[in-house]
Amino acid sequence: MSIRINVTVNGVAFSHEVEPRLLLVNYLRDVLRLTGTHVGCDTSSCGACTIHVNGKATKSCTMLAVQADGCEITTIEGIAPSDDELHPLQEGFRECHGLQCGFCTPGMIMTAADILQNNPNPSEEEIRVGLEGNFCRCTGYHNIVKSVQYAAHKMKEVTV
Amino acid sequence: MSTTHGLIGKSVKRVEDRRFITGHGKYTDDIILPGQTYASFVRSPYAHAKILSVDTNAAASMPGVVAIFTGADVENVNGVPCGWQVNFKNGHHMKEPKHPLLVADKAKHVGDAIAIVIAESQAEAVDAAEAIVVEYEELPAIVDASKAVEDGAPQVHDSAPNNICFDWALGNPIEEVDAAIAASAHVTTLDFVNQRLVPNAIEPRAYNASYDQYNDKYTLYTSTQNPHLIRLLMCAFVLGIPEHRVRVVGPDVGGGFGSKIFHYTEEALLTWCTHKLRRPVKWTSTRSESFLLDAHGRDHITKADMGFDASGNITALRVKTYANLGAYLSTFASCVPSYLHGTLLQGLYTTPKINIDLVAVFTNTTAVDAYRGAGRPEATYLLERLLDLAAHEMNMDPAELRFKNFIPPFDGVTQPGYQTQVALQYDSGNYHGVLEKGLAMLGYEDFRKAQKEAANNGKLLGVGFSTYIEACGIAPSAVVGSLGARAGLYEVGHVRVQPSGKISVYTGAHSHGQGHETTFAQVVADKLGLPMEDVEIVHGDSEAVAFGMGTYGSRSLAVGGSAIIKSLEKVIEKGKKIAAHKFEANPEDVDFVEGRFVVKGTHHSAPFSDIALRAYVPHHYPAGLEPGLDFSSFYDPANFTYPFGCHIAVVEVDKETGKVQLTRFVAVDDVGNIINPMIVEGQIHGGVVQGVGQALFEGAEYDENGQLTNGSYMDYCMPRADDFPMIETASQVTPCPHNPLGVKGAGEAGCIGSTPAVVNAVIDALWSGGHKVKDIRMPLTSERVWRAMQQ
Numbered sequence: 001m002s003i004r005i006n007v008t009v010n011g012v013a014f015s016h017e018v019e020p021r022l023l024l025v026n027y028l029r030d031v032l033r034l035t036g037t038h039v040g041c042d043t044s045s046c047g048a049c050t051i052h053v054n055g056k057a058t059k060s061c062t063m064l065a066v067q068a069d070g071c072e073i074t075t076i077e078g079i080a081p082s083d084d085e086l087h088p089l090q091e092g093f094r095e096c097h098g099l100q101c102g103f104c105t106p107g108m109i110m111t112a113a114d115i116l117q118n119n120p121n122p123s124e125e126e127i128r129v130g131l132e133g134n135f136c137r138c139t140g141y142h143n144i145v146k147s148v149q150y151a152a153h154k155m156k157e158v159t160v
Numbered sequence: 161m162s163t164t165h166g167l168i169g170k171s172v173k174r175v176e177d178r179r180f181i182t183g184h185g186k187y188t189d190d191i192i193l194p195g196q197t198y199a200s201f202v203r204s205p206y207a208h209a210k211i212l213s214v215d216t217n218a219a220a221s222m223p224g225v226v227a228i229f230t231g232a233d234v235e236n237v238n239g240v241p242c243g244w245q246v247n248f249k250n251g252h253h254m255k256e257p258k259h260p261l262l263v264a265d266k267a268k269h270v271g272d273a274i275a276i277v278i279a280e281s282q283a284e285a286v287d288a289a290e291a292i293v294v295e296y297e298e299l300p301a302i303v304d305a306s307k308a309v310e311d312g313a314p315q316v317h318d319s320a321p322n323n324i325c326f327d328w329a330l331g332n333p334i335e336e337v338d339a340a341i342a343a344s345a346h347v348t349t350l351d352f353v354n355q356r357l358v359p360n361a362i363e364p365r366a367y368n369a370s371y372d373q374y375n376d377k378y379t380l381y382t383s384t385q386n387p388h389l390i391r392l393l394m395c396a397f398v399l400g401i402p403e404h405r406v407r408v409v410g411p412d413v414g415g416g417f418g419s420k421i422f423h424y425t426e427e428a429l430l431t432w433c434t435h436k437l438r439r440p441v442k443w444t445s446t447r448s449e450s451f452l453l454d455a456h457g458r459d460h461i462t463k464a465d466m467g468f469d470a471s472g473n474i475t476a477l478r479v480k481t482y483a484n485l486g487a488y489l490s491t492f493a494s495c496v497p498s499y500l501h502g503t504l505l506q507g508l509y510t511t512p513k514i515n516i517d518l519v520a521v522f523t524n525t526t527a528v529d530a531y532r533g534a535g536r537p538e539a540t541y542l543l544e545r546l547l548d549l550a551a552h553e554m555n556m557d558p559a560e561l562r563f564k565n566f567i568p569p570f571d572g573v574t575q576p577g578y579q580t581q582v583a584l585q586y587d588s589g590n591y592h593g594v595l596e597k598g599l600a601m602l603g604y605e606d607f608r609k610a611q612k613e614a615a616n617n618g619k620l621l622g623v624g625f626s627t628y629i630e631a632c633g634i635a636p637s638a639v640v641g642s643l644g645a646r647a648g649l650y651e652v653g654h655v656r657v658q659p660s661g662k663i664s665v666y667t668g669a670h671s672h673g674q675g676h677e678t679t680f681a682q683v684v685a686d687k688l689g690l691p692m693e694d695v696e697i698v699h700g701d702s703e704a705v706a707f708g709m710g711t712y713g714s715r716s717l718a719v720g721g722s723a724i725i726k727s728l729e730k731v732i733e734k735g736k737k738i739a740a741h742k743f744e745a746n747p748e749d750v751d752f753v754e755g756r757f758v759v760k761g762t763h764h765s766a767p768f769s770d771i772a773l774r775a776y777v778p779h780h781y782p783a784g785l786e787p788g789l790d791f792s793s794f795y796d797p798a799n800f801t802y803p804f805g806c807h808i809a810v811v812e813v814d815k816e817t818g819k820v821q822l823t824r825f826v827a828v829d830d831v832g833n834i835i836n837p838m839i840v841e842g843q844i845h846g847g848v849v850q851g852v853g854q855a856l857f858e859g860a861e862y863d864e865n866g867q868l869t870n871g872s873y874m875d876y877c878m879p880r881a882d883d884f885p886m887i888e889t890a891s892q893v894t895p896c897p898h899n900p901l902g903v904k905g906a907g908e909a910g911c912i913g914s915t916p917a918v919v920n921a922v923i924d925a926l927w928s929g930g931h932k933v934k935d936i937r938m939p940l941t942s943e944r945v946w947r948a949m950q951q
Contacts, residue, residue: 103414
């Protein structure tokens with residue numbers, strides 16, 4: 001049995017017949033071939049698959065594709081204003097060496113975007129607590145925190 | 161060669177970042193090939209069980225199933241080999257039981273593969289695997305290495321009596337060490353466990369194997385740290401297929417930490433399957449499988465005695481260790497507890513007598529192999545815990561005790577290297593320097609005052625030290641060969657100058673987070689006086705890179721970078737000949753200065769790009785001068801490199817709950833010359849957090865039946881962002897005297913130094929409150945610390 005879903009991903013409308021058991025992350029990766037969203041675990045713990053569903057950071061391995069019917073989804077591929085520009089967080093991660101192997105990075109950026117959306121002036125501790133659902137094995141989090149601080153600063157400049 | 165461009169030593173932003181931050185990295189699981197099939201495994205739920213029958217009938221007729229193979233199908237295929245031979249004390253070879261691609265007779269650890277199902281989709285493969293019925297006869301399991309050697313313990317392999325893979329000793333004769341210990345004014349003794357860790361690279365292992373029958377060509381995409389090594393082991397030792405018919409690609413790889421060095425059974429099995437099926441076969445490990453299958457790290461049970469004279473000079477060190485190897489001998493498992501552990505027991509100290517006695521043991525657990533630091537963290541933990549504990553016991557200051565025992569500074573050029581009691585010769589060092597710097601950064605005297613005040617107010621603050629050394633730049637073929645390595649461990653660097661003067665560099669090292677595409681390009685651009693954009697670094701593809709040994713043991717820059725330098729020297733040498741031809745000068749009269757070939761004493765000069773073009777558009781070349789500007793080099797260093805440093809942890813321990821809060825971490829590391837400080841600091845940060853993870857959070861826990869009881873992220877405590885303060889780093893530079901860049905390696909330092917610093921800090925906090933605790937088993941959970949305070 002397949003179920004039809006209609007979703008908007010990174011501003012583009014899609015309509016697909018999917019198996020009811022298909023996870024949203026697998027829909028994005030295998031059906032839409034948006035492979036920037038990664039799978040790092042099978043217990044919704046690591047955060048590598050974090051995307052935005054209707055503007056909220058969501059671990060896409062915790063949702064079935066059919067649950068996303070009618071939703072607006074943003075993935076790492078769609079967070080920058082255009083192909084030639086970077087989101088302030090993407091810029092921050094590059095400027096502050098907030099990534100090494102890059103595998104956790106998309107999820108980190110999507111979670112951090114949610115943190116900054118809700119709290120444009122987070123303290124170091126608020127950033128750290130906000131990221132505790134995302135694992136990074138490379139950076140020791142030090143430069144990830146700095147990257148988020150960089151982006152917060154940059155986004156403030158833009159709004160001023 | 162002189163620095164011409166000023167790129168070396170600059171924190172250049174990484175060139176590889178753009179693809180990662182935009183979601184366009186290409187990891188193995190991102191690849192789907194035409195005609196793709198998907199694999200799933202049937203794995204033993206028991207740690208030790210006879211396999212009585214495997215019924216695949218129901219599964220075979222399920223939707224989408226392409227093929228099912230069991231142990232019987234691969235009985236005539238070799239197992240995966242071990243790459244390092246260690247001999248018993250009596251000279252006999254270590255025991256090397258077969259590690260089959262699928263087991264037919266007996267499962268030896270939970271997760272041992274019984275059958276592989278290949279189907280049109282991942283879901284169909286999983287469904288069919290669940291329909292395979294295996295009948296087991298469960299056998300008693302053994303998980304503890306020190307108990308596994310006892311008579312009557314369950315036997316993992318019939319060919320390894322008492323589960324012993326090998327026994328081994330190193331250092332001064334044991335009688336001399338015993339006598340020195342007996343004659344000591346004070347002896348500090350520690351019985352402890354260096355617990356088993358799960359590597360947990362965030363990208364799970366993934367493989368995609370395909371076979372093109374019309375060109376008789378295999379391609380294996382693999383999440384590996386060393387594609388050429390995988391090709392060599394798989395072709396020559398497992399499948400017996402010719403290497404020139406096999407392309408192995410390690411694309412973007414999401415972290416390794418050692419766990420992706422090894423040749424795993426799934427790599428060879430998928431390659432074997434694709435040849436049978438003529439279709440690509442892909443498998444990506446679930447995290448649950450990663451916990452059960454990726455080679456674990458550490459797992460030593462040790463008793464160590466350190467003797468001191470009346471004024472605190474170390475007189476001797478005696479170590480007895482049981483190293484748990486797990487159920488099978490992984491690729492480098494045998495060398496980790498022996499040659500990467502025993503050889504580091506000199507530490508930074510002048511200890512005159514050292515002996516280690518080691519027994520390496522099979523158990524019904526996941527294989528254990530190199531994990532970030534590999535043997536060196538175990539050696540450092542042992543030494544540094546002993547030092548801080550001895551200071552407490554002798555009522556001495558732990559920093560003073562170290563200063564008293566440090567090997568004096570030596571540069572390895574005007575002063576010779578330091579010959580240890582345990583086989584190695586250190587290249588260069590200034591151990592006083594890093595501790596002095598660390599104490600200054602900490603504000604040591606102020607801390608001790610604050611600690612006293614806190615104790616008076618019922619608060620427990622502690623400081624812990626760790627002054628470590630490691631052997632890196634893992635290579636010198638002559639040395640590792642004499643120690644049992646079955647491969648030479650050089651590196652390959654190939655520099656291809658394009659006709660336009662742009663540079664393609666092919667390195668046998670592999671980047672899975674280390675930033676080679678940036679650091680290596682900095683080195684090349686600096687040496688040639690070119691902008692970095694003119695340099696491309698290619699790695700990870702056996703078809704592009706002639707050969708390589710890969711990335712582990714903090715070796716990429718020290719060995720791989722040096723190989724590139726060798727090729728650059730050849731490029732410049734030949735460029736001088738071409739320039740001499742152009743200007744009708746003698747090649748000896750041509751210099752290469754800031755990106756230009758200059759005829760000495762004349763106004764004649766040509767930019768690099770001009771000579772590059774002439775190399776490919778040759779006219780009237782003299783006899784003996786070939787066209788082209790393209791050189792490959794193999795670099796095999798004279799010695800290991802020996803980075804060292806000082807790590808200091810400050811903790812607060814909650815008296816009521818035992819909860820440990822890491823409040824400061826100071827790391828002063830000397831990794832030799834530094835090409836990109838930003839990247840080096842990043843390596844230190846990551847290593848420190850991994851090492852603190854061992855001290856405070858992580859540890860694989862097996863029950864007596866051999867079940868891993870914390871085999872998921874719900875149960876295994878990973879270090880998280882909110883567990884840490886900002887890490888305070890600084891560097892000292894003592895160049896390596898024997899490689900052209902003077903670099904030593906930075907990948908493992910953080911993970912080696914940090915663990916004992918944190919444990920020492922907790923013990924120090926407890927002593928400050930009057931709890932004279934010798935040891936708390938890692939990880940230092942609140943419960944364990946609280947219980948220690950109740951004694």
